[in-house]
Amino acid sequence: MLKNYALAILISFLFQGTAFAQTPCENGMAGIYPCNDYDLMSNLPISTLATTLGTEEGSDIWGWTDPLNGKEYAIVGTTNSTAFVDVSDPLNPIFLGRIETANGNTSFWRDVKVYNNYAFIVADSVGDHGMQVFDLTILRNGVDADLTYDGAQVIRYTGDGGAGDLVIGSCHNIVINESEGMAYLVGCGSANGGGPIFVDITNPTNPTTLGDYTTAGYTHDAQVVTYNGPDTDHTGKQIYIGSNGNTDKVVILDVTNKANVLPINSFTYPQTAYAHQGWFTEDQRYFVLGDEVDEQSFGNNTRTLVFDMIDLDADFSNTALLNTYMGPTLAIDHNGYVKGDKFYLANYRAGMRVLDVPTLISSNNTASEIGYFDTYPSSNSANFNGAWSIYPYFASGNIIISDIERGLFVVRQSNTLSTIQYDETGSFSLSPNPTSSVSVIKSNSNSKINSVQIYNILGQKVYENNNINTNEFVLPVNNYAKGLFLIKINHSKTKKLVIK
Known part of the structure; x- marks a missing residue:
């Protein structure tokens, strides 16, 4: 075991050496990467993160902050594993190890979220993968001896025989509402037609399925919030807003009572192609949505749709769509998340784009983009390469990006130091x-x-x-x-x- 541990430490240091150290954004470039106001801290290639296949790809990403010491970690989905990286020093990220995919199933769509110091992982088009559960406090031990977390370290949940005996196998996405300790598994294929499956994870090592909802059809991705928005009729309820893929609609559900889900509303929008994913603004007044296929289907630039959710029960047929923002490139939009007044968009070949939320919701929103970091410098065309997803929620201000071909990027807004002030004038x-x-x-x-x-x-x-x-x-x-x-x-x- 000591020999294996020493070998793992050596391998990890070698992997650190493959990370590209900090490169500031100067004159529109950070090394080979086009940028605006975002510096490159480091990059770990996908070949480091994934088990070698020759066709490794990155997919979803999420983050975890250790409440014990404030250390920050990236959790990166790949074709055949989930990788864990210590990014506490963003200039020198440390690859700690990975969880192999269940039953050897390869998936180009792997999704992960975090609750109560546990990671919950699903994968699509992989049969009986189920939901993997991993205790993130294990990462405090540093580099894993053989770079693989396995055995008792990883729980695999495929259902518990209750709630209609739902079998959880292949799922496209997992959504967690931390305030209620509930996971919503969506896009689960033959299990229930892709509608949300409700899994109680308040005891992370012993999940319990509470049922599902099939009436609204297949959901590709969703957000669930304990509602505190402007529509006081729904204050305190668990509100589910699902982007329903090629059914071309967004659905709003009251999922407070898992045994009695109440439909609230549904709506569509012009030139629908694939309602992919969206996120509430922090006041829960507006919903920012991306349609993943409209750029290819209609030839438009990246399109971001803003819906006014002041009244969740209103007739949205003519009034919901408030604004449409057209980005500067033809690239396809993918996952987007709101933090404060910024919307962070994974824009495939155009990399990470940062939009100003107040401008985005204004009547003249052409100046919404306030920064970017392009992880795919060779092209901004409408193809499925480049930035898959973004996690912008670390307290440090560091942002992690998963790139399909290039792995993990750690970036940071330029000139954001709080300890000292810039002053380029003087003597x-x-x-x-x-x-x-x-x-x-x-x-x-x-x-x-x-x-x-x-x-x-x-x-x-x-x-x-x-x-x-x-x-x-x-x-x-x-x-x-x-x-x-x-x-x-x-x-x-x-x-x-x-x-x-």
Whole structure:
């Protein structure tokens, strides 16, 4: 076992070495990747994350923050496994290990969500996969001895013989409403026609099926919230909003009582092709939806639809669709999530696009896009490559992206450090900048250089000298990794330095 552990540690360090270190977004590029206001922290290739097949692909992604120590982890779905990566240091992500797919079934559609320090994983078109349950606190142990979590570490739930004896096998998606401890399995194929299956996960190691709902038809993806939006008739209820794929509609259900689901509403929209996935704004007033196939079917640019949900019971036939935003490229939209006033969209070949929610819901929304990071630099055409999904909810501000061909990306908005303030003005210059070796601070006035601190992009101080009294100072950056650093002079002036 010690030999295996040592080998795993070595392999993990090698995998760390394949991660591309931080590359700032400068003049519209972060290395080979087009960008706007988002820096590349690191990238782990799909060949590291997935069991080698030769046809590895990435799919869904989610994140977990350890409540014990605040460490952040990426959970990445692949064709044949689910990979776990410590991204607490986003410049040096550590691949910890993976869970192999159940019964050796390969799937290009694997989905994962988190509840109460457990990961819940489903896969589509794989027969009897079921729902895998994994205790995420195991990740505190570091790199797994053989890079594979198995045996008693992974619970496989295929039903419990109750609630109509539903068998859970292949499912396209899993939705979790954390406030009620409930998983909603959707797109489960022959099990029930693809409508939601309700699984109580308040005891994560002992899930219990409570039933299902088939009347609304197949759901491709959904969101379930404990409602606190503007329609006070539904305050406190468990509200399900499902994107029903090629049935071309969105359904709203009251799923508070799993034995008596109440339909509230359903609606469609112009040029429907495949109602794929959507997300409420944080006030639950608006619903932001993507249709996955309209770009190919109708030849339009990326289309994002905004619906006004002020009254969940209203006649939506003419009034629900508030705005339509057309993106700058032909790329297909996929999963999108709201955090605060930003909508983070996985836009396949156009990578991650960031939209400003207040602008998105305004009458003149052409300026909605406020940033992007393109993980697929060779093309923005309407094809199924590139960014599959995004997790923007880490407290650190780091964002993780799963790319079908290129694996895990960790990105971060430029100039977001909270520990120090930027100040590019003043009486000091910094050159050369960018640099690959040395850079010199020079005083452009009678002011002396008295102190220098160097910070990395995370706001961590990596150098300090408070005993300087000169007009020129050579920065000791020869051994620093490539990326963006902040140079603080005399505790007052801050300048950016790029090491290339």
